Amino acid sequence: MSNAYKRFPQTLSATVPKVVLTVPAATTAIVKSIWIANNDTLDADITLTFSPSGVGKHFLVPLKTITTKEYIDILSQTGSGPLILEATDELTITSSISDVYVVASALLVDRN
DSSP: OOEEEEEEEEEEOBTOOEEEEEOOTTEEEEEEEEEEEEOSSSOEEEEEEEEGGGOSOEEEEEEEEEOTTOEEEHHHHTTOOOEEEOTTOEEEEEESSSSEEEEEEEEEEEOO
């Protein structure tokens, strides 16, 4: 059993859901932070969802506005602690505009 700290960077396109993290098989992910930076001249409306085993959609953050040129850690901003995801779970982020950047940081724990 091994642990590995990983980061998962993504660039978001307007209104296109983007899978930021798919947890590998036989692994648990402890997501410590999800930094989102709005580099556009417009405000960005962000939604954060997860899909257990890649199926369905559960809203973790149904709507958060990030003003122009602002960056936040959405987990700490919403008062959440670390997010625990299990094997094959997917973490997805959608933005209302382009020019938005995301970096999720997680500890991947191999359960073998």
